[in-house]
Amino acid sequence: MSKLDGNERWKSKMLMTEHVQQYEQKQGTEGRKMITVEERTMVRDLILLPYLDTMVSKSLKELELSNSILKRAFMLAGQAIQQRIMQDTYQLQKELKQHNIRVLADEQEEFLVYYKIFCRGYQERFGLTRDVMRTEISLRLTRYTAELGAGLKNQHLSS
Template sequence: MSKLNGNERWKTKMLMTEHVEQYEQKQDNEVRKMITVDERTMVRDLILLPYIDTMVSKSLKEIEHSGNILKRAYLMAGQAIQRRIIQDTYQLQKELKQRNIRMLADEQEEFLVYYKIFCRGYQERFGLTRDVMRTEISLRLTKYTADLGTVLKDLQK
C-alpha cells in the first residue's frame, strides 16, 4: 500500500491549460512533419519524369533514323516536350528540396518499384506498381502533347 492511497488529491487528474496547449502544439508539429498528399504526388511525378524523358528520347532517335517527310516537325515537337519534362523535373526537385524531402530508389520486385522518402526527419517507403506507372506516364504524355497543341493553336491566331 502506498502513501498515495486514500489521498483524495490523486483521484482527479487535472491538467493546466498551458500543458494542454503545449501538448496540442506538439501534436500539430508532428502532423506537419509527415508527408502530405500533395507532396506524395510531387514525389510520384518526380519518379515518373525520368521514365517519360527516356521514352521521348528513344522516340526522337527513332524519328531521326526514319524517312518520314515530317521528320523535322516531329523532332521539333518531341524536343519541345522534352524541354518541358526537364523544366518540370527541375521545378519538382527544387520544391521538394525546399520542403526538406529527399528520395532514394530502394528496390524493385516483379511488379513493384519501391523508393525511400526522407521527409522532415521521418522515413517512409513508397511503392508504385508497373501498371500505375504505365497509366500515369500515358496520362502525362497526353497532357504534354495537348499543351504543345494548345501552344501551336495559339500561334496560328
C-alpha cells in the same frame, strides 16, 4: 479527433494557456512530419518524369532514323516536350527540397518499383506497380502533347 471534441460541456472548462500552447505546438509539429497527399503526388511525379524523359529520348532517336516528311516537325515537338519534362523535374526537385523531402531508389521486383522517401526525419517506403507507372506516364505525355498543341494553336490564331 478525440472523444471530447464536439462535447459542449468541455468548452467551459478552464485550461492554462501554456498547456493549450504546448498541445497546439505538439499537434502542429506531429502533423507536419508525415508526408501529405500533395507531397506524395509530387514524389510520384518526380519518380515518373525520368522514365518519361527516357521514352521521349528513344522516340527522338527513332525519328532521326526515319524518312518521314514530317520528321522535323515531330523532332521539334519531341524536343519541346522533353524541355517541359526537364522544367517540371527541376521544379519538383526544388519544391521537395523546400519541404525537406528526399527520394532514393530502393529496389525493383517483378512488377513493383520501390523508393525510399525521407520526409522531415521519417523514412517511408513507396512502391509503384509497372501498370500504374505506364498509365501515369501515358496521362502525363497526353497532357504535355495537349499543352503543346494548344500553344501552337494559340500562336497560329494570334498570327
